[in-house]
Amino acid sequence: MRTELGRVSGPHGEVALWRRTGDDGTVVTELVVDGVFAMDDVDTSTERALATEALARVEGGDLAVLVGGLGLGWTAAAVLRAPGVAEVVVVELEDALLEWAAAGLLPGLPSLADPRLDLVAGDVACAFAPDRYDVVLLDVDNGPDFLVHGSNAGLYGASGLARALGAVRPGGVLAIWSADPSPTLLGRLADLPGAVAAEQLVLPVEREGRVFEYAVLLVRRK
Numbered sequence: 247m248r249t250e251l252g253r254v255s256g257p258h259g260e261v262a263l264w265r266r267t268g269d270d271g272t273v274v275t276e277l278v279v280d281g282v283f284a285m286d287d288v289d290t291s292t293e294r295a296l297a298t299e300a301l302a303r304v305e306g307g308d309l310a311v312l313v314g315g316l317g318l319g320w321t322a323a324a325v326l327r328a329p330g331v332a333e334v335v336v337v338e339l340e341d342a343l344l345e346w347a348a349a350g351l352l353p354g355l356p357s358l359a360d361p362r363l364d365l366v367a368g369d370v371a372c373a374f375a376p377d378r379y380d381v382v383l384l385d386v387d388n389g390p391d392f393l394v395h396g397s398n399a400g401l402y403g404a405s406g407l408a409r410a411l412g413a414v415r416p417g418g419v420l421a422i423w424s425a426d427p428s429p430t431l432l433g434r435l436a437d438l439p440g441a442v443a444a445e446q447l448v449l450p451v452e453r454e455g456r457v458f459e460y461a462v463l464l465v466r467r468k
């Protein structure tokens with residue numbers, strides 16, 4: 247059975263939240279942005295790995311983290327669970343998702359009560375204030391080669407990536423989720439001024455009898 251929890255048309259197209267119950271009784275929540283499947287929560291290990299792998303590469307406490315794209319809230323929740331995190335700013339393009347989050351409809355982040363959490367409506371590309379964060383996490387598309395919004399293309403170009411890395415303090419980490427390994431994006435990250443230790447983690451996920459290779463790309467600011 248598939249039930250629509252919400253559907254809103256806005257300036258960036260339509261966003262819809264669905265809940266379905268599988269044959270085995272498992273409840274799955276699904277996000278569709280502008281008619282494109284954005285994600286579900288059948289396996290959120292890689293959304294959570296985006297947070298945990300980046301934070302594992304940063305030293306110290308009192309960490310400030312920027313998350314681009316709320317989605318179903320799994321990355322943001324993993325950041326809040328990690329040790330040493332003092333501030334989490336989540337920037338989300340779709341107002342509807344912020345409303346659904348406030349209504350407790352997002353399975354990854356059922357409560358917004360944590361005082362360290364700041365949910366902001368907007369385009370994450372406008373949130374790259376220089377030297378502002380210890381960690382910047384981007385999961386706004388299905389990856390650089392499968393954009394949910396064409397307007398996000400600039401994020402993955404050299405100047406967009408340089409601005410994202412510029413928002414990271416020295417010693418901090420920029421990390422990007424991708425539905426496919428991307429040697430091109432890895433090369434761009436490695437070539438950014440002030441970038442060190444660019445790497446790509448290939449993370450297999452089994453779904454419906456198939457194995458998908460998702461990826462998390464990381465780079466540290468010198």
Ligand SMILES: C[S@@+](CC[C@H](N)C(=O)[O-])C[C@H]1O[C@@H](n2cnc3c(N)ncnc32)[C@H](O)[C@@H]1O
Pocket residue numbers: 279284285293294314315316317318319320321322337338339340343354368369370371385386387388394395398
């Ligand atoms: C795949 S979902 C993120 C999933 C999330 N990591 C999680 O754990 O649930 C992508 C999200 O990014 C949002 N988004 C797309 N472009 C954006 C942008 N330029 N700035 C902020 N959010 C954006 C979409 O509306 C969507 O909520």
